[in-house]
Amino acid sequence: MEVIESGHPRSGRAGHRHAGTTWPQARAAAVRLAERARPAAPARVPLADAAGATLAEPLYALTGLPGHDAAAMDGYAVAGAGPWRITGRVLAGEGAPGPLRAGECVEIATGAPAPQGTEAVLPYEYADRDGDTVRGEAEPGRHVRRRGEDCAEGERVLPAGAAVTPAVLGLAAALGHDALSVRRPRVSVLVTGDELATSGRPAPGLVRDAVGPLLPGLTAWAGGAAEPVRYVPDTYAAMVDAVASCRAADVVVVCGASSAGPADHLRAALAELGAEIAVDGVAVRPGHPQLLGRLPRGGGRDAVVIGLPGNPYAALGAAVTLLVPVLRGLAGRPPAGVWRTAPLPESVRAHPADTRLVAVRLADGRAVPVGHDRPGVLWGAALADALAVVPPGWTPGDGEAELLPLPG
DSSP: OOOOSEEEEEEEEOOOEEEEEEOOOOOOHHHHHHHOOOOOOOOOEGGOOOOOOOEESSSEEEOSSSSSSSSSSSEEEOOOSSEEEEEEETTSSSOOOOOOOTTTEEEEOOOOOOOTTEHHHHHGGOEEEEEEEEEEEETTTTEOTTTTBOTTTTTTOOOOOOOHHHHHHHHHTTTTOOOEEEOOOEEEEEEEEETTSSSSSSTTTOOOOOOOHHHHHHHHHHTTTEEEOOEEEEHHHHHHHHHOOOOOOEEEEEESSSSSSTOOHHHHHHHTTTTTEEEEEEEESSOOOOOOEEEEEEEEEEEEEEEEEHHHHHHHHIIIIIIIHHHHHHHOOOOOOEEEEEEETTOOOOOOSEEEEEEEETTOOOOOOOOOOOOOOOOOHOSEEEEEEOOOTTGGOOEEEEEEOOOO
16 A cells, blocks of 8 residues: 655654645545455344444345235225125234125224235225125225235345445334344544543643544444544553554544654554555645554454544544545445535635635535634534535635535
């Protein structure tokens, strides 16, 4: 894997100089790296534990929908031409009564199994009952759901790579499944910074960590599972030990050590551990100090390593750029296409050399900047529906901007 050297160079610590990859190239590199990496191992889990994961194999119908001929209305299941003689009653959850002969009917509830020979269900409001006799106009086939008419037994209903949404869980249950085979990449989250407080109001000289609470939810939204966040001291030895200890993770995310300051030890630690770097710095605002690489483990089980900036909004932008496409690939989901585009107001200004990620809210088909999007604060992101991608030198006459969705 080669270091991408396009973009404009940035200088860092003494003896270290690296290139800033363009934002589109960095995003594409994340997709490629995920495609080359071994996908996360599939696991069979109960439906209750599958939400947010990705189907590792197609979903098939173990039973038809509906599983039996059923009434679609409350009324009378009738056979032949009327009038009909009532021979019984059937409710949902009961077994079907014996077959109907011409001129017979049973009183029936919505969802109840229709007897063999049922030609239609005559709703109560269109029926005229006199004792055990029912009259009315029954249209053949009307208000009867036939076995398997919505989905046949054995039919493939979803492909491998589909996200397990709440609707997928409900569908799987209706099709007779109690468990699903899914992929969910495991993510180790390492947050660095001796200045960080993890609870309460920070004391003078400290700042409350915002990235640690942010990343697990973002990871789950993208199809991964984050291990408990670990906080790493700002020393080289601690960084090497922390990264090396992430043996079970498919992805290692390190926040706050990918810049070029005296406490940013991620690059040196990765070099000691034999990692190969694909992206070292991205020409984007916010979020220049991003890093993407592959950490060898032996046995073909390499991990993807992602370095994020320490500022919270910058970390979010970097995670959307690198982490989200990596997780999609390792989970077996197809690469995300363009979610949507929208025009931006003339007040949005492009940077001459870097891509800008602007927090926006959708309103009447337009993307409206919400403000409050300086690198160190998540206020704008909390108000936003998406991040608008503003390429270098963009002007409103260049067309609509691509929008990157944010977790809701």
